[in-house]
Amino acid sequence: MLTPASSATKPDPQDLLAWYDHHRRDLPWRARPGVTADPYRVWLSEIMLQQTTVAAVKPYYLKFLERFPTVEALAEAPSEAVMQAWAGLGYYSRARNLHACAKAVVDKHGGRIPGTEAELLKLPGIGAYTAAAVAAIAFNEKAAAVDGNVERVMSRIFMVEEPLPKAKPLIRALTEALVPADRPGDFAQAVMDLGATICTPKRPACALCPWMVPCRARAEGLQETFPRKQKKESGQLRKGAAFVVLRADDTILLRTRPPQGLLGGMAEPPTSAWEPDYEPSRAVLDAPMEARWQRLPGTVKHVFTHFPLELTVLFAKVAKGTPAPEDMRWTPRMTLHEEALPGAMKKVLVHALGELPGAKAKTSGQKQAKSV
DNA sequence: TAGTCGTGGTA
């Protein structure tokens, strides 16, 4: 006789696909039901969606598709245009790798995005998840795309007690065993839709879940406690100074950060080093040029993934014709919105100059630079 | 293997 535990039904991929056919999200990068999506669009969307919400990606995806309609167009574009189009989305190495990948596709694959998981994995910016997702969604290869959604769903269905990230190999194996040969792409998207709309991190809507019956965690009432994961501590506060220079011809002093590392390749007003024990009163010593520096009241705060940052802002006006220091440039205040400025640096400029001209007003009153 | 890499939304 079967015990209750061993008689638990196994999750049936067809049940999930049937749910997906009725409840799939309509997203800009998705083809119509039954139609295989365009590889370029799938790839582009998958890169943008890495660690990024659908809502944040949508406008960027549409803008990219308009500016770079094909992989050839993207490959031929100057890197500044790509970085500028990406500005604000975060994780800027994705943009650099995206561009490098487009060039590789044109140079080594005749402009065709490769159709197998193994070939995709060789391209810059494409890791295990993205390779499987593109292969499955755009080429119908039987590949298991395991992202955060899938990890959450599987860890609950099978009640995986091992914490992430150590449980990754096990979860991948469990997922591979479920991928149906006939609709691997739909299966991948179905699990992600399930994770995004039903099997959410908090308060999952189990009553609506096509896999409620076979879900082990649900049977125990422990669904919200999965996936297990080891928590990491947040980084130490770093402090520094940022220097906003307004020249009499209404231009602002900017520089471009080095291509590698934090905010690589992005634009910024010059700043001091960022250190835990930075002393704001010494900021004038770190200034990029001689000027009558004015220390603005308050600070600009910003939180990166691994550390919080607090910048003191110094402001100065200089005469027309003042030359830019080496490796810096003057940018018209009216075209600041065309620069590849990350969020932290926009906050600095807003703190010193007020709302940036030309910047599309964010949804009314939704966001104000956090200037204390 | 564990740290590095943004940003915006949510409770």
Place this chain on the structure above:
DNA sequence: TTACCAAGACT
């Protein structure tokens, strides 16, 4: 406010 989270990749 703090903490966590979101279709990860790279070193």
